[in-house]
Amino acid sequence: MESNQFDRFLLDSLDQLPPEGLDSKAVTPWRKPVMQILWGMALTAFTLNLWNLRYVLPFLGLLLQYLGFRTLRRENRWFRAAHVLSVLRAAWSAAWLILLAPPLWGTVPDPWPAASNLAAQLAQLLLFRQALRTVYAKNQKKPPHDPLLWATLCLLVMAVCVVWQIDWLPLTVALIGLQILSLWLLSRVGRDLDQVGYTMQAAPVRWSGGAVLGVAGGLVLILTFGTLLWFSHRPPEAVEASQSDASALEMLVGEDAALLVDLPQTYLSLLEQAVSAQVTASFENGSLDGGPQVTAFHFQTEDRWVYTLYCFQWEHPCSWWGDTVYVHVTPYGQGDLVGGGLLWERDGKTWTAPISDLTYSSRREMDPMLGVMTTQNEIQGVVTFPFGSRAQRGYVLFKMQPNPWEINTPSLFAYTHRILPAYPYAQNPSGGRTYSTGRVDFYLEETPEP
Amino acid sequence: MESEIVRRLLQGEEAGMTLLRQRYGGLIDYVIGGILPDARDREECRSDVELQAWQKIGSFDPNRGSFSAWLTAISRNAAVSRLRRQRQEVPLDAVELQAPSAEEAVLRKEREARLQAALRSLPQEQRRLFLRKYYYLQSTAQIAAELGLSERAVEGKLYRLRKKLQRLLGGVL
Incomplete structure (x- = not known):
């Protein structure tokens, strides 16, 4: 049967009988968009703190609100304004989803987006209310109830309570009650529209609701994970490395001088001033099993400066997702960071780059055991090697000058290895392990009093 | 409200028709509007629907469906009938009589x-x-x-x- 004939057959059949259980209330111009708006408001009102739903559901809610207002935008100017606001809110939310996922967490103060979101939510509720009142006015009728006004008041009361930040159980219960009340009030909107909703005008759309949800959701998902990968894997800008001449240090460190050829010649010149040295390659107090091989060098100069060099090397390449190197320097005397670098093999060449974000910090704090103020010196940096690199290795070099009465310069080297890129919205990177040398001591040799 | 309208229409009260217009005017316009593009046709058709509701209220059986469904059926058939007459087809009522x-x-x-x-x-x-x-x-x-x-x-x-x-x-x- 041809398509037209079949259509004719269906039309003729329906002339004879109305369809069984015809639910006339299901076919309306307002039910779908208004329900989308109400569901959207419900999803943005409640949050669930599991499986990242506190991010996903409000975004979905904002998209639903956008779809609802989009359909009704030609009904009156209030709906149009609410539609524009819903576009802004959805775009704003999408930007936040992307910005908050990677390690940018905490760089933007929290109260600001919360306050702006609350203001936008209130504005949208009021616009929605005014839009519905205009629909009633068009039909020369008065709305039987005003649930949106009460929902707005509930939201205002909740906002005031949240701003005060009162941690009081009855208040929490009252807030949950208000939230439920506001949602129940919103659900009454649909019932109230039974009389006048048929006069609403639905605006044509270019993109179906499902397509909008799919594209917007997919785009945010791709950008979120893309940004995450970008921040998790940021290989440093590299230059081709050339081997330095460490032969002058063979007298002090023996065959371990082979490890020193990776250092720039300027650093080697500093170390060549040393009068004594010590190499530590096995760490009894440490936990390096399965981690990188670490070698500690200590060089003491004539004027009691001690240069400490930690060299690390992975047997198998695996450091792609922002590992962290950490050195804790025991607080005696003064010290400073000299430098740190990464080296790797790729395409038959050796490449080098500085360790990213390498910092030296010193802070005073109370020692809980000794009850005295101590100085904590820490060096931190981020280690990411490019994909396809082999023989991944690096070093951290720092110097310290112990007080005249000190004979020891203890330090500790730790390496946190991340197996996977950061998980979205996780404050602490998961899937990693920390390897440590434990405390490494170097006892100074007697030197003449200056 | 629905039962009140039906009761008043069955008793032949004018107030029943006023209530019907207030309550279901939007629904009738919506059903007719999808079928008849011309505003004048819609206006005339609406009068037809109100007349039929007044005359045929006795045929309404609440066990077979809601009043709004019954009204939807009347509105739809009236609009289709008018559309066919305009296109010089056989009117719906005539089809039923054959x-x-x-x-x-x-x-x-x-x-x-x-x-x-x-x-x-x-x-x-x-x-x-x-x-x-x-x-x-x-x-x-x-x-x-x-x-x-x-x-x-x-x-x-x-x-x-x-x-x-x-x-x-x-x-x-």
């Missing part, structure tokens, strides 16, 4: 039963789409706007719906 042969009547009954069964087996979303297209006679553009879909998407859904119904009704056709 007595089919016994064989035709049996075949039609069977066909209608199969159609109802096929409609019952459809998912709710498709069922509503069917109603909009073949019962309310809404244009693709109107369906698309009210469902928040593009016209192409509605055409695609209708195409799949037709194919499905053809498959379900294959034996009858």
Whole structure:
């Protein structure tokens, strides 16, 4: 049967009988968009703190609100304004989803987006209310109830309570009650529209609701994970490395001088001033099993400066997702960071780059055991090697000058290895392990009093 | 409110008609508006519907469906009838008056039963789409706007719906 004939057959059949259980209330111009708006408001009102739903559901809610207002935008100017606001809110939310996922967490103060979101939510509720009142006015009728006004008041009361930040159980219960009340009030909107909703005008759309949800959701998902990968894997800008001449240090460190050829010649010149040295390659107090091989060098100069060099090397390449190197320097005397670098093999060449974000910090704090103020010196940096690199290795070099009465310069080297890129919205990177040398001591040799 | 309107209409009270206009005026306009594009036609058709509601209220059976469904059926049939008259087709009332042969009547009954069964087996979303297209006679553009879909998407859904119904009704056709 041809398509037209079949259509004719269906039309003729329906002339004879109305369809069984015809639910006339299901076919309306307002039910779908208004329900989308109400569901959207419900999803943005409640949050669930599991499986990242506190991010996903409000975004979905904002998209639903956008779809609802989009359909009704030609009904009156209030709906149009609410539609524009819903576009802004959805775009704003999408930007936040992307910005908050990677390690940018905490760089933007929290109260600001919360306050702006609350203001936008209130504005949208009021616009929605005014839009519905205009629909009633068009039909020369008065709305039987005003649930949106009460929902707005509930939201205002909740906002005031949240701003005060009162941690009081009855208040929490009252807030949950208000939230439920506001949602129940919103659900009454649909019932109230039974009389006048048929006069609403639905605006044509270019993109179906499902397509909008799919594209917007997919785009945010791709950008979120893309940004995450970008921040998790940021290989440093590299230059081709050339081997330095460490032969002058063979007298002090023996065959371990082979490890020193990776250092720039300027650093080697500093170390060549040393009068004594010590190499530590096995760490009894440490936990390096399965981690990188670490070698500690200590060089003491004539004027009691001690240069400490930690060299690390992975047997198998695996450091792609922002590992962290950490050195804790025991607080005696003064010290400073000299430098740190990464080296790797790729395409038959050796490449080098500085360790990213390498910092030296010193802070005073109370020692809980000794009850005295101590100085904590820490060096931190981020280690990411490019994909396809082999023989991944690096070093951290720092110097310290112990007080005249000190004979020891203890330090500790730790390496946190991340197996996977950061998980979205996780404050602490998961899937990693920390390897440590434990405390490494170097006892100074007697030197003449200056 | 619904039972109040029905009671008053059954008792022949004018107030019943006023209540009907207030309560269901929007629904009647909506049903008629999807079928009749001309404003004057819609106005006349609305009067026809009110007259029929006044005259045929005795045929309303609350056990068979809601009052709004009954009113929807009256509005739809009145609008379709008017549309056919304008296109110089046989009016709906005339079709009903023509007595089919016994064989035709049996075949039609069977066909209608199969159609109802096929409609019952459809998912709710498709069922509503069917109603909009073949019962309310809404244009693709109107369906698309009210469902928040593009016209192409509605055409695609209708195409799949037709194919499905053809498959379900294959034996009858």
